[in-house]
Each structure stands twice: as C-alpha cells, then as structure tokens.
Amino acid sequence: MSGMFSIPRLLSCLTIALAACLALLVAPAVAQEMRGHGGPVRALAVAPDGSLAISGSFDSSAILWDIEQGLAVSVLRGHDSSVNAVAALADGRFVTAGEDGRVLLWRPGRAEPEARPVTHEAPVAALAISPDRRSLATASWDGTARIVPLAGGEARVATTQRGPLNAVGFTADGRSIVTGGHDGALRIVPLDGGTERVVELGLPVNALAVAGDGEIAAGLADGRVIVFSGNGVPRGEIRAAETPIVAVGLSPDGTRIAAAGIRGSVAIINRRSLAVERVLVGPGLPVWSLAFRPGTEELLTGGGDRLVRRWLATTGEHLGAVILAKPSDALTRLADHPGAEVFRACSACHTLDPDGGNRAGPTLYGVIGRRIGTAAGYDFSPALRGMDIIWTKETIARLFEIGPTAYTPGTKMPEQRVTDPEDLKDLVDFIAKATGAE
Numbered sequence: 001m002s003g004m005f006s007i008p009r010l011l012s013c014l015t016i017a018l019a020a021c022l023a024l025l026v027a028p029a030v031a032q033e034m035r036g037h038g039g040p041v042r043a044l045a046v047a048p049d050g051s052l053a054i055s056g057s058f059d060s061s062a063i064l065w066d067i068e069q070g071l072a073v074s075v076l077r078g079h080d081s082s083v084n085a086v087a088a089l090a091d092g093r094f095v096t097a098g099e100d101g102r103v104l105l106w107r108p109g110r111a112e113p114e115a116r117p118v119t120h121e122a123p124v125a126a127l128a129i130s131p132d133r134r135s136l137a138t139a140s141w142d143g144t145a146r147i148v149p150l151a152g153g154e155a156r157v158a159t160t161q162r163g164p165l166n167a168v169g170f171t172a173d174g175r176s177i178v179t180g181g182h183d184g185a186l187r188i189v190p191l192d193g194g195t196e197r198v199v200e201l202g203l204p205v206n207a208l209a210v211a212g213d214g215e216i217a218a219g220l221a222d223g224r225v226i227v228f229s230g231n232g233v234p235r236g237e238i239r240a241a242e243t244p245i246v247a248v249g250l251s252p253d254g255t256r257i258a259a260a261g262i263r264g265s266v267a268i269i270n271r272r273s274l275a276v277e278r279v280l281v282g283p284g285l286p287v288w289s290l291a292f293r294p295g296t297e298e299l300l301t302g303g304g305d306r307l308v309r310r311w312l313a314t315t316g317e318h319l320g321a322v323i324l325a326k327p328s329d330a331l332t333r334l335a336d337h338p339g340a341e342v343f344r345a346c347s348a349c350h351t352l353d354p355d356g357g358n359r360a361g362p363t364l365y366g367v368i369g370r371r372i373g374t375a376a377g378y379d380f381s382p383a384l385r386g387m388d389i390i391w392t393k394e395t396i397a398r399l400f401e402i403g404p405t406a407y408t409p410g411t412k413m414p415e416q417r418v419t420d421p422e423d424l425k426d427l428v429d430f431i432a433k434a435t436g437a438e
C-alpha cells in the first residue's frame with residue numbers, strides 16, 4: 001500500500017516546486033503582490049446564473065467574487081493547503097476540494113463549511129456536477145472517484161484505479177462518469193456497476209469537459225486536446241499548447257473549447273472544426289484555471305498573478321481583472337497619496353468609508369485604535385476574536401511586514417506582504433488619513 005502514494009507525493013512536490021518557480025518568474029511589482037489571493041489562482045468556477053465566481057488558490061483559501069462589482073464577497077478558509085478544485089451548485093452553494101483531501105460544502109454568508117461530505121486519502125484534483133445537479137463527483141490522487149449526493153447522505157466510491165486521477169466529468173445522460181488519470185487512460189464508468197470502458201491514450205489526462213451532446217474533450221500532458229464521442233470513440237484532436245494542458249472548459253453554448261497550457265497560453269478552439277480560433281495574449285499569464293461565464297461570452301481565467309481576469313471568448317479581448325473594485329470615496333479623495341496605489345489591492349475586500357460596510361473583510365473605517373476582531377456586524381474567524389492586538393499604524397505595518405499568517409495565525413485573510421518599507425509606511429499613513437484618524 002505504501003508504494004501507492006509515492007507517485008502522488010512526487011507529483012505534489014513537483015506541482016509545488018513548479019508553482020513556486022512560476023511565481024518567481026512572473027513576480028509582479030510590490031504593490032501588485034497584494035491582490036485577492038496570496039498565491040496563483042489554481043481553480044475557478046462560475047455560478048449557473050453567472051453572477052458569482054469562486055476561485056481556489058495555492059494559498060489554501062477560496063474567494064467568492066461578485067463578478068460585475070469586482071468585489072470579493074467572502075474568503076473561505078477550510079483547507080490546510082492548496083485548493084485544487086471548486087464547483088458552483090445550482091442551489092447557490094459552493095464546493096471546494098484540496099490537496100489536503102478534503103471536500104467542503106459552503107453556503108454563502110457562513111464562515112464555516114456547512115458539510116464535509118467526503119475526505120480522500122490524497123489530494124483531490126477535480127470536481128464535477130451531474131446534469132440533474134443532484135450529485136457531485138470527485139477525482140483524487142488516491143486513485144478513487146467518488147459520488148457525493150448533494151442533498152446529504154453517504155458518498156460512495158465509483159471507481160478505484162492504481163494511479164492518481166486528475167480529471168472527472170459526468171456523461172451527458174448522467175449515468176456514467178468519465179475519468180482521466182495519470183496512467184494515460186480515459187475511463188467511462190457506469191454508475192450502476194456496469195463494465196468500465198477504458199480508452200488507452202498513453203499519456204496522462206490532466207483535464208476534461210463533457211458537452212451537452214455527450215462529446216468529451218480531454219486535455220493531455222503533451223498539449224493536445226482530443227475530442228471523443230460519449231462512448232469514447234475519438235473524433236479528432238488539436239495541439240492547443242506546447243506544454244501540458246492544465247485546464248479545459250466548454251462555452252455555455254457548447255461551440256468553443258478553452259484549453260490552458262502549463263506555461264500560460266490559452267487556446268480558444270472551435271469545437272466543430274477543432275481549429276484554434278485564437279490564443280489569448282495579454283496580462284495574467286501563466287493561467288492555471290479557467291471557466292466560462294454562463295449567460296455571456298466571457299471566459300474567466302485565474303493565474304500566476306493571483307487575479308481573476310475576464311476575457312471575451314469571441315474576440316480574445318481582455319476585459320479586465322475581476323478585482324478592479326469600484327474605488328471607495330476615500331480612494332478617490334486621496335488619489336494622489338502614495339499609499340492609495342498600495343491600498344488599491346486591499347479594496348477588493350475592505351472599505352474605508354463610514355457607510356462602506358463590510359466586504360469579504362471587515363470595514364477599515366475606524367480601524368486605528370480599534371481592538372482586533374471587533375468591527376460591528378462582521379463574522380471574524382475565531383482565531384482573530386481571541387487576540388489581544390490594538391490596531392495602530394505600527395501594528396498594521398507589522399501585519400503586512402511579516403504577513404497575516406505569522407502575525408495573526410489562523411486568520412482567514414489571505415497571505416500577503418508589503419516588502420518595501422516605503423510602501424508599507426505609505427500604506428498605513430494612507431489608512432490613517434482615509435479613515436479620519438489623522
């Protein structure tokens with residue numbers, strides 16, 4: 001048994017090393033380091049009505065975003081390490097799954113997960129929701145794919161393989177799941193216990209998506225996307241990237257496939273002709289995750305720059321970052337203050353104005369002189385509520401000098417630091433001025 005987990009462990013190390021490498025390669029300017037997430041955005045999903053997105057990060061947090069407003073609605077902390085997969089349910093709930101093997105169900109507005117329906121013995125790599133929206137499928141590096149009834153009840157194992165599973169989807173009729181694994185096979189597994197259909201591809205399958213008409217698009221470790229009929233017969237293929245495919249998505253109308261390669265390119269492929277229509281070029285690369293936005297022609301990508309970005313899939317136009325929050329009055333009033341630019345990254349989660357209210361983070365109005373964890377009407381993490389810190393320019397500076405994880409262990413604020421002492425001083429001066437403390 002012990003040998004069984006060595007491959008996933010190795011993969012896990014490689015993934016982390018690679019992530020660190022890529023993060024270094026694309027290391028942004030200091031002010032830019034403080035965006036929603038403290039690490040690359042590893043997973044992305046959009047709610048069926050197209051309003052909210054959920055992102056999962058290497059920094060172990062997940063964030064719910066109001067896409068139109070460009071605001072973080074809440075930060076979800078329930079994993080010990082990378083959040084590898086996320087899903088949005090039809091009933092408004094969200095699912096996160098992580099390298100820690102946990103699968104967590106969240107209801108917006110609640111700080112703690114509502115349920116922990118299953119825990120795998122190794123990282124969970126992918127999630128899928130059944131066409132009738134009643135079940136969730138999970139795929140893990142422990143070799144199993146499991147089915148979780150979303151109304152409650154026991155999860156069950158649908159299939160067990162010897163190697164790690166990377167990808168999962170439901171067939172269009174919902175009666176089988178499709179898995180892709182490190183062993184280089186695509187499997188169609190009937191949920192009634194019938195015989196599995198195995199399509200040998202000889203190369204790890206990293207991601208897959210199933211269209212409404214049953215076609216399966218699989219992204220491979222050599223950069224190819226292969227399209228299969230619902231029963232596993234290949235129809236055609238296209239080289240979408242020069243590097244392994246890390247994410248595959250299907251447009252809501254089913255006409256386009258988006259495929260992201262590990263070094264960052266995103267190809268938009270015409271599903272019928274299997275020709276690359278365009279390759280997204282612009283900021284935010286490398287891309288680690290993607291999701292189309294229902295009801296629109298937008299594609300959302302999550303990447304190494306810790307941002308969620310919006311693109312028009314039909315033209316390739318970059319529409320901007322999701323967290324370009326509508327600036328608060330104070331930001332507009334003090335736009336020339338050198339700290340305003342540093343604070344811009346905080347504004348996805350924090351307001352400064354008396355009537356700004358709480359976002360994903362508590363309002364910072366009145367923060368100077370306030371005891372930690374006491375802003376009215378905000379659901380602080382238990383860790384913060386028990387701490388003995390009064391916020392001053394000095395303590396806030398310390399918070400971002402050593403980072404929230406070190407200064408306030410157990411906090412749900414994503415890890416971020418301001419490494420330039422000048423920026424740090426400007427930031428706390430700005431907060432004091434903007435909130436009327438000076």
Ligand code: HEC
Nearest residue numbers: 035036075346349360361372373375380381384411412413
């Ligand atoms: C992605 C969202 C997010 C971003 C970006 C963010 N924060 Fe936070 N922040 C939070 C959350 C969530 C909390 C509450 C933490 C808890 O309850 O554990 C918090 C708490 C705080 C607190 C403690 C407040 C209190 O009343 O005790 C301060 C101070 C703070 N943040 C300042 C900042 C500053 C300054 C920045 C930018 C450099 C920033 N935050 C960026 C989400 C964020």
